[in-house]
Amino acid sequence: MAVVETAKRFLASFDRPARILVAVSGGSDSKGLLLALKEAIEATKPTEFSLAACTVDHALRPESAEEARGVASFCESLGVPHLTTRWDGPKPGTGIQAAARAARYALLAGAAQRFEASSIVTGHTLDDQRETILMRARRREGPGAAGMAAATLYDRRIWVFRPFLAVERSAIRAFLEARNVGWFDDPSNANPRFERVRARASLASSPATGGGVWDARSRARSSAVAAALLARHVRVHAGLVAQIPPAMADQGRDIDWQRALLTLATVLGGRAHLPAAGTVERLVNALEQGTPGRLTAGRVVFDRRSTGLYLYREARGIEDLTLQAGQTAVWDGRFLIRNDGDGPLMVTVEGGRGPQQQRLIAAGLPPGVAGRASLSAPRIVRDDVKSVAPVTIEPRIGLYDTFLPGFDRIMADRIAGLFGRQPYLPPPVHGLLTEMEW
Structure with a gap:
């Protein structure tokens, strides 16, 4: 079947041996991905790969806990170790899907570390890709606006793969039905208050709305x-x-x-x-x-x-940041700062006429540029002026450091x-530039 063949091609690109964490929500896409990967491994390289699974319970619906237990039972029937993680704490009143996505990937990364998995896979499909392209076109995003990548590095530490990004959801559901495997349908997938649901409805009524093919x-x-x-x-x-x-x-x-x-x-x-x-x-x-x-x-x-x-x-608009001993945080979205001392410190702006301005002038920049740029440079202030404990300051690349x-x-x-940083973690697969050829 095409679904299993896609899983086999994906595995063929992997460095081995490998343990892969599958994100399984209980929907058709993720259950189909887990089952297809298991069948592909058993048919090709049973000793070179192993699977683990994680379900993120977002705790947004009363049924979610029971659905997570259902996924756990399904994984147990396949002999795949499974973990349920829960998004605890207060939920935002707006932007709930974006917040849920951020929480989900953080929890999945923690589960991958616990299972000692080298990567995470998710069940995004060609249907999801078409919706994403339509949403970004409607937002009139800037140059280079794109669909989802088949591979994404999360938090500079673990690669997330989407092996089914060129597979239609209907094919996955036919694969599951042929094996008498059911799935859950999240009611939020039919709620028109969400942008993706509206995009899905537009594509259903007029497939040409989706625009061109993403390459x-x-x-x-x-x-x-x-x-x-x-x-x-x-x-x-x-x-x-x-x-x-x-x-x-x-x-x-x-x-x-x-x-x-x-x-x-x-x-x-x-x-x-x-x-x-x-x-x-x-x-x-x-x-x-x-x-x-x-x-x-x-x-x-x-x-x-x-x-x-x-x-x-x-x-302007640059806020001070207080860090306790041993704490790490991002200042102004531009610098990752770690307090290696034994007391608190504050990160504020240099404000000009400081050492950073002189360094920029020494580097050959026009004095006017050096002066204005140094107004937003970070400056470390401690209550104990005699403290010499080190502070680590690293440029943050907000565009890429999370995804x-x-x-x-x-x-x-x-x-x-x-920006003086080391290269990003390479993916555990062959030929990143041909990632869509899985």
Whole structure:
């Protein structure tokens, strides 16, 4: 059957031996994925792979606990070890699906660590992909807006794979029905208050609404080109300022360079997403004029001078952060800071005329750029002025540090290098650029 053959192709790409954690909600997609992987392993490499399963109980419906117990029984019948994890605590009144997604991946990563799994797999299908593409098209996201990646690095520590991303849900359900396996239907999947449900209804009534076919290989090629442009034309100083030569300052109509430039701005601004299409158009129009001056977009100043284009965080809206001994937290979305001392500290802005400004000037930046950029540089303040306990400050790449799509890994590694970071964790599969060929 095509479903099992897809699972076999996925496993053939894996480094072995491996234990794989399957996220199983009780719906048809995830139960079909678990069963197909089990059959594929038994038919090909029974000694090289093992499976574990995890169900995340979001505790949003009274039935969820019973459904999780049903999944546990199903896994037991297959001889697959299973763990239920629960999303405890108060739930937000708005943005519940985004919050549930964040909680789900954090809980799955913890379960993978407990099972000593090398990766996580989820049951997303071609139907989910079409819905995602439609939703992002409707939001008019900026350049490079894409569908879901078949491989995503979560939290810089574990890869999440979607082996069924090119398989239709109807095929998975036919596979389960042929084996007399039932599934749960989450009622939230029919609630029109959620964007994905509305997109699903649009596609059902008019399949052409979904637009063109999403090609991960094209996105990977674009990322590779953008990474090469970054390598040739960009320098980043102290994680604070990106320096771009005059010849590249007005090339924003080139889509690959546009992606490179906006990725830089997103990281410097401490954001997790590229600017929306309207912001991008305003920025590109301004840069095309070629006149000196400053423009702010996405919390980042685009400072155009005769010596080039300089990008840095605007000096407003930056809140202080207090860290207790041994605590780690993100400051302003831009820096991951760990307090290695035995007392509290506060992270605030340098405010100018400090050591960071002098370092930027020494690096060859115009004094005006160095002065403005240093206004948003981090400064550590301790109650005990005599304390010399170390503080670890690492640039954070909000665009990729939580979810890094596999097709953007070349770009992400280039950005990491520009900001003085090590490359991201490589995936435990062969040929990331051909990830859709599983």
